[in-house]
Every structure is written in C-alpha cells, then in structure tokens.
Amino acid sequence: MNYKSISVGTFLAVRQIRRANIWTNTLIIFVMTLTFLNLVVVGGILVGLIEASVKSNRTHYSSDLLLSNLLEKTYIEGSTKIIKFAEGLPEVSAVTARYVESGRLEAGYKERTRQGDILDNATGLVTGIDPAKENEVTELASKVVEGEYLDSGDEDQILIGGNLLFKYSPIDSPGLRNLKQAGLGSRVRLVVNGNTKEVTIKGIIKSKVGELDQRIFMVDRVLRGMIGRTDYNVDEIAIKLKDPAYVNQVQQILTDEGFARVAKIRTWNEAQPKFLVDIKDAFALLGDIIGSVGLVVASITIFIVIFVNAITRRKYIGILKGVGIDSFAIEVAYIIQSLFYAVAGTLIGILILYFVLVPFIDAHPINFPFSDGILVATVSGTLWRAFALLVATIIAGYIPAKIVSRQNTLDAILGR
Amino acid sequence: MHIISAKKIVKTFHNGVTDQTVLRGVSLDVALGEFVIIIGRSGAGKSTLLYQLGLLDHPTSGSLRIGEVDTENLSSNARTEFRLTELGYIFQDYALVPELTASENIIVPLLMSGFSKKESLILAKDALKKVGIEDKWNNLPSQLSGGEQQRVSVARAIAGKPKIIFADEPTANLDSESSALVVNLFRTLHEEGQTIVMVTHEEEYTQYADRVVTLRDGEIVDIKSK
Numbered sequence: 001m002n003y004k005s006i007s008v009g010t011f012l013a014v015r016q017i018r019r020a021n022i023w024t025n026t027l028i029i030f031v032m033t034l035t036f037l038n039l040v041v042v043g044g045i046l047v048g049l050i051e052a053s054v055k056s057n058r059t060h061y062s063s064d065l066l067l068s069n070l071l072e073k074t075y076i077e078g079s080t081k082i083i084k085f086a087e088g089l090p091e092v093s094a095v096t097a098r099y100v101e102s103g104r105l106e107a108g109y110k111e112r113t114r115q116g117d118i119l120d121n122a123t124g125l126v127t128g129i130d131p132a133k134e135n136e137v138t139e140l141a142s143k144v145v146e147g148e149y150l151d152s153g154d155e156d157q158i159l160i161g162g163n164l165l166f167k168y169s170p171i172d173s174p175g176l177r178n179l180k181q182a183g184l185g186s187r188v189r190l191v192v193n194g195n196t197k198e199v200t201i202k203g204i205i206k207s208k209v210g211e212l213d214q215r216i217f218m219v220d221r222v223l224r225g226m227i228g229r230t231d232y233n234v235d236e237i238a239i240k241l242k243d244p245a246y247v248n249q250v251q252q253i254l255t256d257e258g259f260a261r262v263a264k265i266r267t268w269n270e271a272q273p274k275f276l277v278d279i280k281d282a283f284a285l286l287g288d289i290i291g292s293v294g295l296v297v298a299s300i301t302i303f304i305v306i307f308v309n310a311i312t313r314r315k316y317i318g319i320l321k322g323v324g325i326d327s328f329a330i331e332v333a334y335i336i337q338s339l340f341y342a343v344a345g346t347l348i349g350i351l352i353l354y355f356v357l358v359p360f361i362d363a364h365p366i367n368f369p370f371s372d373g374i375l376v377a378t379v380s381g382t383l384w385r386a387f388a389l390l391v392a393t394i395i396a397g398y399i400p401a402k403i404v405s406r407q408n409t410l411d412a413i414l415g416r
Numbered sequence: 417m418h419i420i421s422a423k424k425i426v427k428t429f430h431n432g433v434t435d436q437t438v439l440r441g442v443s444l445d446v447a448l449g450e451f452v453i454i455i456g457r458s459g460a461g462k463s464t465l466l467y468q469l470g471l472l473d474h475p476t477s478g479s480l481r482i483g484e485v486d487t488e489n490l491s492s493n494a495r496t497e498f499r500l501t502e503l504g505y506i507f508q509d510y511a512l513v514p515e516l517t518a519s520e521n522i523i524v525p526l527l528m529s530g531f532s533k534k535e536s537l538i539l540a541k542d543a544l545k546k547v548g549i550e551d552k553w554n555n556l557p558s559q560l561s562g563g564e565q566q567r568v569s570v571a572r573a574i575a576g577k578p579k580i581i582f583a584d585e586p587t588a589n590l591d592s593e594s595s596a597l598v599v600n601l602f603r604t605l606h607e608e609g610q611t612i613v614m615v616t617h618e619e620e621y622t623q624y625a626d627r628v629v630t631l632r633d634g635e636i637v638d639i640k641s642k
Contacts (some may be wrong), residue, residue: 004528004530005528007527008524008527008528010518011520011523012513012522015515015516015520018515018516019515019556020515022435053603254561266565305451305505316513316514319511319512319513320513320524321496322499322507322511323499323500323505323525324496324497324500324503324525324526324528324529325496325500325524325525325528326496326528327493327495327496328495329528348522364509404596409472409496410467410472410473413472413507413511
C-alpha cells in the first residue's frame with residue numbers, strides 16, 4: 001500500500017467510470033439508489049407509523065405536559081392552585097383541565113320492548129372540559145369529523161369518540177360494546193355515578209388517538225354537576241408550552257413546587273401509552289432487521305456488479321499487471337468505482353428522500369387504522385445508514401477486485 | 417556482458433491428468449544491446465520462452481538472471497516491480513486498456529514508476545512522437561487502426577526506458593505496411609542501443625536481428641549470428 005498505487009488506482013478508476021457505458025453506470029447507480037432508499041424508507045415508515053401516533057397523542061391529548069391524579073386518589077388535590085401556577089409560568093402557552101369519570105351511554109332505550117333484550121350501550125370515559133381552553137391546548141375541534149364542536153353554553157350536548165359508535169368502529173364483539181343505533185343528533189342516555197342525563201350527540205370525534213376516540217366530551221360545568229364535584233378538583237391537566245424544548249424544565253419547576261405530591265407530572269414522552277412505547281421499540285427493531293437485510297442485499301449487489309466488471313476485464317487487469325501495475329492499485333481502482341456508485345446512489349437517494357418522499361408522505365400520510373403514517377428519516381439515522389452502506393460497499397467492492405487481481409498474470413492476459 | 421542469462425529452463429504445464437513439457441532445458445544468453453529474434457513453428461515454445469524471460473511466468477525449473485538479479489527468489493510483488501522498471505512488453509494483440517486513450521495507456525506505468533504527472537506526460541509525448549503517432553494522443557484504442565495500436569503498444573514499452581524490450585509476435589495481426597513500420601521501429605530502437613527479444617514466425621524479419629534462435633519442440637535447434 002503506497003501513495004503511487006492509490007494515485008494510479010484513482011487515475012484508472014476515474015477513466016473507467018468516465019468511459020464506461022452511460023446506461024450501465026445509470027443502471028448501477030439506480031440500483032444503489034433503490035438499495036439506499038430500501039435501507040432508509042422501510043424502517044422509516046415502520047417507525048413513522050408509531051411516531052405519527054405518538055405525535056397525535058401529544059398534539060391532541062397529553063400536550064407537552066400532562067398532570068393526572070395519583071393512583072390512590074380520585075382527583076388532583078388543589079387543582080385550582082396548580083392551574084393558576086401553571087398559567088403564570090412564562091414558558092406556558094395554555095392550560096386545560098379535565099374532569100374524567102367512567103360513564104355509560106345508552107341508545108334506543110325508548111324502543112326497547114322486551115325485558116330480556118340487551119340495551120344498546122357503550123362505556124367510556126366521560127370528560128368534562130372547557131371547550132375553548134381544551135381546543136387551545138389540543139386542537140380538539142379539528143378532530144370533529146361529523147357535527148360541531150362544543151360551546152361553553154351547551155347543557156345537554158356531548159361529543160362522542162368514534163370508537164363508541166358502531167358506524168365508525170364496526171366491531172361486533174361482546175367484550176367491545178359500542179352504540180349501534182346512535183349517530184349524529186341522536187338522543188342518548190348518559191349514566192355517570194348513578195346519575196342519568198339525556199343528551200344529544202353534537203359531534204363525533206375520530207382522531208386515531210385511543211384516549212380521545214374512547215371518550216365522551218361534555219362541558220365541565222355540566223359533568224361537575226352530575227358527579228357532584230364542588231371543589232373544582234380535576235383529574236387531568238394538560239399544559240401546552242410556548243417552546244416544547246423547555247418541557248423537562250417546566251416539569252422540574254412543577255415538581256419543585258411540590259405538585260408531584262398530589263399529581264403525576266409526566267412529559268408527553270412519559271405519558272405515551274405503554275403499548276405505543278412497546279410497538280415503537282418492536283418496529284424500530286424490525287426496521288433495523290429489514291435495514292440489515294437491505295444492507296446485505298446492497299453488498300451482494302455491489303459484489304456482483306464489481307465481480308462481473310472485474311471478470312469481464314480480467315484480460316486488461318492481466319495486462320496492467322503485466323506492464324508493472326501492482327495488485328493494490330488495481331484493487332484501489334475497483335474500490336473507488338464501488339464508492340462512486342454507492343456515493344452517487346446515496347446522494348440521489350438522499351435528494352429523493354428529503355425533497356420528494358418525506359414532503360409527499362407528510363402531505364399525504366399513509367392511512368393506517370391507528371395512525372396517519374409518516375416517513376421518519378432523521379438526519380443522523382440517514383447518515384448512519386449511508387455510512388454503513390459505504391462501508392459495506394468498500395468491502396463488497398474490494399473482495400471481487402482482490403480475487404481477480406490476484407489471479408496469475410499470464411493466465412489473465414491469455415484468458416486461460 | 418549478458419543482460420539475460422537463462423540456464424536449462426524447463427516449463428511443464430499440468431492439466432490435472434497429464435503433464436505437457438513445452439520447454440525442455442533451454443539455455444540462452446542475451447547481450448546488452450543485442451536484438452535477438454526467436455523463431456519456430458507454432459507450438460515450438462517461442463512465446464512460452466518469452467514469458468519466462470520476461471518474468472510473466474515461472475519456469476518449472478532452471479535459472480534466470482536479468483542483469484545482476486537472480487529472478488528465482490523474487491516475490492510476486494518484486495517481479496511486478498521489476499517488470500515495471502526494467503522491462504517493456506509488446507503483445508501480439510497490442511494489449512491496450514480500452515478505456516484509456518493512447519497517451520493514458522503510456523502514462524499509467526510511468527505514474528506507477530514514480531514519475532510525476534508532468535514528467536509522465538513529457539515522456540509519453542516523446543514516445544508517441546518516436547513511433548510517429550503523436551497526433552493520436554487523445555484517441556481511444558477503438559479509434560485507432562491495428563498498426564497504430566501496435567505503435568502505441570511500442571510507445572508504452574519504450575517510454576520508461578526499460579533495459580530490455582520483449583515483443584511477442586508484434587506483427588502477427590498487422591498488414592504488411594504496418595508490420596514494416598513496426599519492425600523499422602525496432603531497428604531504430606536497436607540502433608539506439610536497446611536490447612530487444614522478439615518472437616516471430618515471419619522469417620523475413622530475421623535479417624534485422626543480431627542473432628536468430630530457432631526453437632523446435634521446446635528445444636533450441638539452431639542459433640545464427642549476424
């Protein structure tokens with residue numbers, strides 16, 4: 001290994017690339033581009049399915065920080081003090097408080113004729129909200145797919161999550177009950193804490209966020225009356241920050257203030273449903289496995305390309321050796337060619353990734369049942385995969401070049 | 417003074433079942449500045465002998481000295497280095513690299529020898545001028561006639577000023593006009609003091625050699641000196 005060999009290898013590689021058939025070069029670079037995209041996109045979409053779900057959960061449910069009652073408490077004690085304190089923090093943009101109680105909806109109760117018939121009913125979490133504040137924090141109104149969002153003056157009107165309606169979640173299972181006879185504008189009976197109230201479905205929420213689609217929303221004042229909560233203590237407080245980067249700092253401020261004694265103070269990340277975290281890990285692993293297979297495929301592709309190239313040029317490799325060009329220079333020539341194909345394919349792949357695929361999938365998310373899938377391609381992840389591809393390419397280019405360049409010089413020249 | 421001293425060179429090929437001995441104890445000395453032509457019928461072992469003398473192949477037995485170097489114990493890399501710096505080759509089918517222009521085919525071994533790019537360009541230009549095709553500087557082999565390709569091959573062989581030039585049937589694929597041009601080149605080089613060992617089956621060129629060695633069935637059967 002010396003400078004002369006590298007210099008001559010580079011000289012040969014540049015000319016071999018420049019004077020190779022343009023269609024051959026184009027085809028090899030195209031294959032490398034697809035290989036790179038396979039490496040990044042498949043894993044990126046798998047992670048993106050969950051990432052979109054996490055993002056929705058954060059945007060429309062937990063916001064940046066979520067305070068909820070401790071396990072042994074039915075509500076957050078001193079809620080008004082916490083809300084007031086949070087609203088006074090300069091980092092905070094908006095705060096919403098929620099009363100949450102289990103409840104049951106019943107539909108078609110007026111048509112029930114026989115005693116033994118099962119009532120059309122569904123259970124969910126009844127959530128009392130200040131409609132304006134909730135919308136400011138979680139943009140809940142944007143998730144109303146049918147009907148209208150709540151007004152603060154609504155007395156007997158509710159929003160209902162799509163999972164509680166058969167029309168939006170057509171699952172017919174004894175364990176998963178939803179309302180078959182209800183829809184927008186239906187009068188239904190709401191039972192909370194033994195209190196019953198007839199309400200009208202004003203709007204339907206479909207968000208692909210489990211926490212929302214399984215809930216029944218009504219104005220906080222009305223729910224408070226139904227459950228007899230006179231102390232204004234709530235069950236959840238969601239806090240939206242002006243700059244989400246300060247999430248840990250604000251969490252610490254609230255903890256230092258002693259609020260952790262009365263509430264679980266979780267960041268959006270900590271508030272993710274456990275199943276999402278598990279799926280995210282599993283999908284990341286799956287993405288890595290698929291990516292590794294892609295890397296092996298890429299290596300084999302380069303190996304075949306270089307091997308075929310070297311074999312068909314075996315005679316000329318023999319001639320070069322015959323006139324005194326050492327094997328290492330010839331190997332360098334092939335490694336540089338491999339690198340050229342890999343770098344060109346990767347660069348084109350990166351351009352396609354960030355200027356075509358990511359914007360396109362962001363604008364047209366992939367419709368999955370539990371999320372609107374996006375393509376996650378972090379710069380660090382992409383660079384890491386590009387680096388892995390280049391290393392694999394160097395190895396895959398070097399091996400066939402070595403095999404061919406080490407053959408007997410005279411045999412190569414004479415084609416024996 | 418002998419620049420090549422080959423003693424009892426034997427070359428046997430093994431095809432897995434049988435052995436075929438192509439050279440049977442050939443001994444040959446070549447003096448510095450001598451023009452030696454090896455002739456013989458097809459299959460006589462001419463090219464095989466040239467490959468042994470030119471370090472492109474290993475003899476099965478025998479010894480070979482080139483200049484002061486006993487080549488028997490040279491490693492593969494050392495043989496490659498030796499070919500680069502001390503020997504020049506001209507092959508029957510020109511053996512030019514198709515992706516390289518005429519000048520680049522000449523420059524590559526020069527760069528490998530350690531010449532700078534600028535020096536290599538000057539040497540390549542001189543060599544092409546010497547063989548009379550400096551105007552073909554930027555032509556790819558596919559853009560040259562057979563005679564022109566062989567002249568590029570000669571230019572590549574002489575550019576690095578090697579001690580010995582080996583030519584394996586350099587006129588075999590050429591028309592008579594091109595053949596005459598190439599042989600005249602060898603005559604000129606020889607007149608300038610270049611040592612040349614050439615294999616041919618065309619007897620009309622033997623008149624230019626200092627010595628003509630005739631091979632038959634792997635053995636030297638005749639040596640004629642001028």
